[in-house]
Amino acid sequence: MNWIIIYGSHYGTTRKYALKLAEMTNIPAISFESVKDINSYNNIIYFGGIYAGGILGMSKTFKRLKNLSDKKLIIVTVGLSNPEEKENIKNIMDNIERQLSGEIIARAKIFHLRGGIDYNELGFIHRNMMRLLYNSVKNLPDEKKSAEDRAVIETYNQKVDFIDFSGLKDIIAEIRD
Numbered sequence: 001m002n003w004i005i006i007y008g009s010h011y012g013t014t015r016k017y018a019l020k021l022a023e024m025t026n027i028p029a030i031s032f033e034s035v036k037d038i039n040s041y042n043n044i045i046y047f048g049g050i051y052a053g054g055i056l057g058m059s060k061t062f063k064r065l066k067n068l069s070d071k072k073l074i075i076v077t078v079g080l081s082n083p084e085e086k087e088n089i090k091n092i093m094d095n096i097e098r099q100l101s102g103e104i105i106a107r108a109k110i111f112h113l114r115g116g117i118d119y120n121e122l123g124f125i126h127r128n129m130m131r132l133l134y135n136s137v138k139n140l141p142d143e144k145k146s147a148e149d150r151a152v153i154e155t156y157n158q159k160v161d162f163i164d165f166s167g168l169k170d171i172i173a174e175i176r177d
């Protein structure tokens with residue numbers, strides 16, 4: 001059964017997780033922009049950074065899949081908000097439901113990991129998006145702030161790294177299942 005790890009990453013945190021998993025499992029890893037014949041793989045592990053709710057490259061990649069019946073799919077999201085908070089997982093899952101067909105979601109095992117951000121590295125558009133988001137939530141009363149809003153406020157303009165490779169062990173268990 002042939003496996004592939006595909007990742008969508010702007011600033012490298014998602015890529016780090018994908019490459020670490022590749023090293024631990026000997027499964028090749030490739031960025032979503034470089035995948036050639038996705039239909040030649042039976043088992044796909046997709047890692048995507050979260051950008052304004054969208055999982056980078058995910059729907060574009062999965063749209064190219066022709067026959068799902070023999071496929072095992074694993075999706076791993078990498079975001080700034082803490083996936084140990086139920087509210088954040090619900091948000092991510094609501095967004096995934098808007099980006100993938102029900103058939104793919106039913107077939108996929110989905111995991112959530114935490115990445116990081118370095119405001120010094122952000123490009124112009126991303127920096128502005130974060131500024132607008134921060135300005136829209138910073139003065140909300142505490143009870144109206146979502147867990148995601150709090151994560152944006154707490155990390156604004158900083159460099160934070162929440163990468164934790166121990167989160168890969170559940171994914172490895174799923175691969176070996």
Ligand SMILES: Cc1cc2nc3c(=O)[nH]c(=O)nc-3n(C[C@H](O)[C@H](O)[C@H](O)COP(=O)(O)O)c2cc1C
Nearest residue numbers: 009010011012013014049052053079080081115116
């Ligand atoms: C413009 C922008 C929008 C983002 N939107 C979200 C979001 O909706 N939810 C989230 O959890 N993290 C969000 N993040 C944080 C990224 O998901 C996080 O930095 C992730 O580690 C990026 O992955 P990468 O380094 O592989 O590109 C956003 C970051 C930027 C710059």
